[in-house]
Amino acid sequence: MISTYLYAQRVFHFLENSSGSPSCTLLPFRTNALGSKGQIATEYGSLVQELWSGNKRVVAPLRLRESVNRHVQTFKERAQHDCQEFLAFLLDGLHEDLNRVHSKPYATLKDSDGRPDDEVAKEAWDLHVARDQSIVMDLFSGMLKSCVTCKQCNNSSVRFDPFTFLQLPIPLEDSLLLQVVVVKRSGDVPFRYGFRLSGKTPIKTLEEQVGEKCGLSREQFVVICLKKNGQLWNMANPGIGDEDSPIKTLTFDALLYAFERPSSVTTAKPKVSPTPNGVGTHGSLVHRAVEQHHFNPGPNAVLAVHRKMEHKDVYFLSHKRSHPVVFGVPLVVELAPNATTCRDLYEDVWRQVKRLVNAPAAQNSGALGNHTNRALDADEGRHDDYPFTLKLVDENFEHCSKCEWFQFCYGCSIVVSDQVIADIGVCNIAVDWEPTALYLRYQHSAELLCVDDASVTATWDAHYKPVSLMSCLQDFTTPEQLEDGEMVHCKHCKANTPATLCGLRQECEQPQMVPLQR
Numbered sequence: 001m002i003s004t005y006l007y008a009q010r011v012f013h014f015l016e017n018s019s020g021s022p023s024c025t026l027l028p029f030r031t032n033a034l035g036s037k038g039q040i041a042t043e044y045g046s047l048v049q050e051l052w053s054g055n056k057r058v059v060a061p062l063r064l065r066e067s068v069n070r071h072v073q074t075f076k077e078r079a080q081h082d083c084q085e086f087l088a089f090l091l092d093g094l095h096e097d098l099n100r101v102h103s104k105p106y107a108t109l110k111d112s113d114g115r116p117d118d119e120v121a122k123e124a125w126d127l128h129v130a131r132d133q134s135i136v137m138d139l140f141s142g143m144l145k146s147c148v149t150c151k152q153c154n155n156s157s158v159r160f161d162p163f164t165f166l167q168l169p170i171p172l173e174d175s176l177l178l179q180v181v182v183v184k185r186s187g188d189v190p191f192r193y194g195f196r197l198s199g200k201t202p203i204k205t206l207e208e209q210v211g212e213k214c215g216l217s218r219e220q221f222v223v224i225c226l227k228k229n230g231q232l233w234n235m236a237n238p239g240i241g242d243e244d245s246p247i248k249t250l251t252f253d254a255l256l257y258a259f260e261r262p263s264s265v266t267t268a269k270p271k272v273s274p275t276p277n278g279v280g281t282h283g284s285l286v287h288r289a290v291e292q293h294h295f296n297p298g299p300n301a302v303l304a305v306h307r308k309m310e311h312k313d314v315y316f317l318s319h320k321r322s323h324p325v326v327f328g329v330p331l332v333v334e335l336a337p338n339a340t341t342c343r344d345l346y347e348d349v350w351r352q353v354k355r356l357v358n359a360p361a362a363q364n365s366g367a368l369g370n371h372t373n374r375a376l377d378a379d380e381g382r383h384d385d386y387p388f389t390l391k392l393v394d395e396n397f398e399h400c401s402k403c404e405w406f407q408f409c410y411g412c413s414i415v416v417s418d419q420v421i422a423d424i425g426v427c428n429i430a431v432d433w434e435p436t437a438l439y440l441r442y443q444h445s446a447e448l449l450c451v452d453d454a455s456v457t458a459t460w461d462a463h464y465k466p467v468s469l470m471s472c473l474q475d476f477t478t479p480e481q482l483e484d485g486e487m488v489h490c491k492h493c494k495a496n497t498p499a500t501l502c503g504l505r506q507e508c509e510q511p512q513m514v515p516l517q518r
Contacts, residue, residue: 035093036071038097039097040093041097043063044090046063047059068086068089087165095164098135101131101133104132105130105131109123109159111157111491112159120159121143124160128141141164147159150493155493171467171471174199175196175463176199176247178247178250179194180223181257181450183329183332185348185352187355188355191451191452191453193210193213193453193455194457194459195459196459197209200248201247202245203241203242203246203250207243207258220261222258223240223258223259224240224256224257224259224330225240225251226329228255230255230447232305240256257329259332260332262301262333262334300335301335302334302428302429303330303331303428304330304332304428304430305331305397305428306328306329306433307430307431308327308432309323309324310322310323324411328356334348339420341420342417343418346416350386356446356447357437387437387441387442388432389414389431389432390413390414391410391412391429392428392429394428397428398410399411411432
């Protein structure tokens with residue numbers, strides 16, 4: 001039954017090296033009513049001497065175990081127990097059996113009354129020594145300082161209590177590890193920043209910290225949740241949410257992207273009025289999509305997504321054998337009605353995506369002579385020097401926002417020109433890539449590419465570092481607000497008042513920190 005008493009073996013292995021010299025003589029106090037009449041101390045002394053004698057390779061602590069079972073019915077059954085339970089009883093039993101004070105005087109602790117901690121601690125220790133003196137106390141005893149502060153008059157009462165051991169709870173972390181990728185409008189490689197915040201932190205606090213990291217104010221960027229592949233969540237999946245919502249409401253496995261707004265974007269929302277066809281005036285579609293995506297780019301900013309055409313096997317519902325598919329990380333581009341030209345819109349998109357496109361390869365004129373390889377000619381099909389075509393789409397980024405549904409239009413093209421874009425009533429743009437440019441020059445591996453800030457590694461290490469004894473002690477001594485049912489009586493206020501309890505550890509002469517697990 002070695003495994004059954006594994007908790008006891010762990011304690012014996014620890015105490016055999018913490019009992020001082022193996023040749024010391026234990027003189028039990030056999031008349032102490034609080035002890036075991038010296039039985040536990042006698043059996044423990046015999047066990048230590050037998051262990052250190054060197055005459056036996058294996059020692060079974062059967063007599064000590066039976067002695068403990070006679071005084072504590074809990075350990076009599078052959079059941080599993082925690083090491084600290086057995087250690088607590090064994091140390092207490094040894095202390096009472098070896099206590100050198102036979103007549104314990106009665107004493108009460110005085111209130112601190114603002115006295116220095118050294119004076120209050122010495123007074124408490126002297127009272128403790130007057131009642132308890134043993135080798136167990138010399139090795140394992142310490143003083144724990146606790147401070148109770150009244151919330152009304154700020155009066156503090158300090159108390160020092162002796163302890164033999166502390167049961168330290170493992171800290172329960174409610175912190176969340178978040179990483180936000182900041183996308184600038186300059187087209188540079190995005191930067192990723194790391195944050196470690198409490199789950200109760202509001203979203204606006206996260207946005208403020210993101211702004212401090214990247215040098216932008218909250219009004220200059222918007223945060224949106226993306227899938228692992230960088231695409232938008234479905235309409236049914238909420239995004240970043242309200243700014244006062246806690247960050248724990250964010251989608252667990254989402255990518256957080258902060259997109260810089262255009263300089264002309266204002267935070268005021270445009271007024272939307274209904275029309276007979278239900279479409280509404282300018283901004284209605286984008287705000288309907290924004291409410292579902294929880295994404296507000298602003299009245300002069302629109303959301304643009306990448307699309308490509310894929311073949312579909314089942315085409316009996318439509319006369320077309322291909323359909324658009326959304327891919328890649330979306331963009332935030334500027335579209336101010338009656339101010340932005342079509343060419344400005346193309347340039348804005350190209351400035352942000354050109355890092356994803358390889359330079360056109362030079363034509364091989366060696367052995368091929370004047371013949372060109374059309375499979376390598378990525379410039380073929382480009383729309384006025386751009387490898388993509390911008391189209392007006394609805395909030396689902398699939399069909400045209402201007403044509404009727406039965407026309408099966410996937411979006412009306414925006415022609416590259418200096419013509420000013422009028423109030424088109426739609427704020428969603430599709431970036432349809434030309435097939436040759438998409439498959440020969442577009443770098444899909446660079447879509448999620450970003451540069452990690454030093455905060456990413458720092459927050460990762462802090463979040464996943466192993467739990468240490470020091471961290472458990474710090475969590476044990478963290479100030480806590482007492483509940484309503486735990487009010488304390490303040491002698492200054494003459495009433496039961498709410499208070500704050502703070503425990504501070506006091507150094508021992510010979511500290512013994514031992515992690516015991518089941």
